[in-house]
């Protein structure tokens with residue numbers, strides 16, 4: 341399905357909305373005032389492929405650290421503000437975006453002050469609505485429902501528009517799949533701004549991967565979503581990896597390897613799980629959208645290999661490498677995996693050479 345066309349904004353160097361690629365965000369869990377620890381987490385996220393990072397700004401110490409922190413990192417920085425609007429004013433000169441939770445920022449005057457600071461520094465605002473912390477008027481009338489989230493978002497969008505501010509994006513996060521989907525779907529035709537997708541407090545790696553795949557995957561396939569975060573309790577790199585996989589499997593991003601691997605069965609005569617792990621570890625740098633098939637025996641390998649750019653089929657003590665449906669070679673043990681890695685790297689190189697040559 342076609343992606344909804346939204347107004348494009350910029351968070352630092354990253355475009356969000358319009359036809360910009362759907363970006364991946366994450367958040368540090370250090371005390372932001374601890375600059376070296378926060379920078380170390382941001383470096384890990386950057387290496388994992390994160391596009392934008394958010395940090396909590398809970399007090400003046402955190403706000404003061406932003407200038408120094410921003411000078412040491414290479415991806416755009418977002419300040420996450422709850423309750424104390426003055427922290428947004430202090431953060432605005434040193435970040436690329438301010439995220440406010442309108443439910444806990446307070447009066448119109450306080451929001452206006454944040455808007456003026458963002459105008460002065462030419463940075464966008466994310467209206468980050470959370471089902472668990474709606475403004476009292478919406479909470480009383482609707483409870484923590486999709487309708488309450490949508491009404492809160494519409495109220496705050498209008499408020500910012502009335503202040504002459506339209507450089508914004510919106511998120512509508514709930515901790516479960518049905519409310520998340522319903523809220524984003526309902527709001528999508530009502531505002532032109534880009535959406536930041538996410539399921540909040542989504543849980544551990546296992547739970548969050550499933551919740552986020554269901555909610556974000558479905559929304560993305562419906563053309564909804566311009567930037568996203570997968571939130572996972574106790575994980576950093578995995579937030580980025582899961583988000584990128586959701587983008588890939590929903591067909592919204594083509595970068596990197598798309599793996600097909602068999603589940604194994606009683607015919608298996610090799611260590612497919614260990615071998616696949618080794619292959620993946622050695623191919624994290626591949627950027628071309630290659631279709632790679634990894635099979636435990638020859639039964640389905642040749643059939644699968646026909647639709648793969650490159651395939652490997654393990655057998656007893658040896659295996660086949662198949663490129664574009666043609667058997668390249670039969671090799672033994674570690675030699676097989678080493679050659680397979682080389683062949684995938686070669687296919688990656690060929691892809692970009694062909695792209696440059698306009699083929």
Ligand code: SF4
Nearest residue numbers: 602604605636637639
């Ligand atoms: S490819 Fe071979 S090992 Fe894997 S599931 Fe199919 S028959 Fe079993």
